[in-house]
Amino acid sequence: xxxxxxxxxxxxxxxxxxxxxxxxxxxxxxxxxxxxxxxxxxxxxxxxxxxxxxxxxxxxxxxxxxxxxxxxxxxxxxxxxxxxxxxxxxxxxxxxxxxxxxxxxxxxxxxxxxxxxxxxxxxx
Amino acid sequence: xxxxxxxxxxxxxxxxxxxxxxxxxxxxxxxxxxxxxxxxxxxxxxxxxxxxxxxxxxxxxxxxxxxxxxxxxxxxxxxxxxxxxxxxxxxxxxxxxxxxxxxxxxxxxxxxxxxxxxxxxxxxxxxxxxxxxxxxxxxxxxxx
Numbered sequence: 001x002x003x004x005x006x007x008x009x010x011x012x013x014x015x016x017x018x019x020x021x022x023x024x025x026x027x028x029x030x031x032x033x034x035x036x037x038x039x040x041x042x043x044x045x046x047x048x049x050x051x052x053x054x055x056x057x058x059x060x061x062x063x064x065x066x067x068x069x070x071x072x073x074x075x076x077x078x079x080x081x082x083x084x085x086x087x088x089x090x091x092x093x094x095x096x097x098x099x100x101x102x103x104x105x106x107x108x109x110x111x112x113x114x115x116x117x118x119x120x121x122x123x124x
Numbered sequence: 125x126x127x128x129x130x131x132x133x134x135x136x137x138x139x140x141x142x143x144x145x146x147x148x149x150x151x152x153x154x155x156x157x158x159x160x161x162x163x164x165x166x167x168x169x170x171x172x173x174x175x176x177x178x179x180x181x182x183x184x185x186x187x188x189x190x191x192x193x194x195x196x197x198x199x200x201x202x203x204x205x206x207x208x209x210x211x212x213x214x215x216x217x218x219x220x221x222x223x224x225x226x227x228x229x230x231x232x233x234x235x236x237x238x239x240x241x242x243x244x245x246x247x248x249x250x251x252x253x254x255x256x257x258x259x260x261x262x263x264x265x266x267x268x
Contacts, residue, residue, distance in 0.1 A: 106169055
């Protein structure tokens, strides 16, 4: 009797577990991004990294944003109680161009998308 | 048999009543010591090396601003869903805890020198910034 009750409970609870992964844009290549440095031409930047996600005008200057975002969601639904966790991290490369937008002056990069984790809400 | 019936009775309401503990993390805050070490006059290159890439960049007057933002919300939600027919339902949701998006703003002049550092809730800082600048990019919670 106990075994059948346990089996029934497991059958009803187990379908409530899920993990999902959602991404926005294509993953960035850290090797390609590392080749961009002050002095690199805008044409070379586009050849290395492709079309930017966004272009921001900063007076006579401009900045290119390359961004890849990853969200990992984890859920456990056990009867009327549920636990959900969502973790979003991103890879970003900002490339600042000089007057006229021809040459790179500064580069800032962060590669954290892979650090997004499937975990339960109470874990740190 | 009675136990099985009781178990099924207890589990059936899960389709319409639920208590959900949700946690939503969006990016991470920069290291406090790193932010504290930022001094007026530091150049853009040093800031990017220390903090990595910002989330957003936009023009402010003759200079520009960089922003980092993050949140870590923990919510306990109670949900009641009532079926209204074959293709419609309605639900009520009660949330007793909420947390807003925090952020770090760095303002640079046209010589790429840091002139101002602001920390706090992004919503408050951006509303102050809206008064200074005509079109800052306001981010809503959860948007990249």
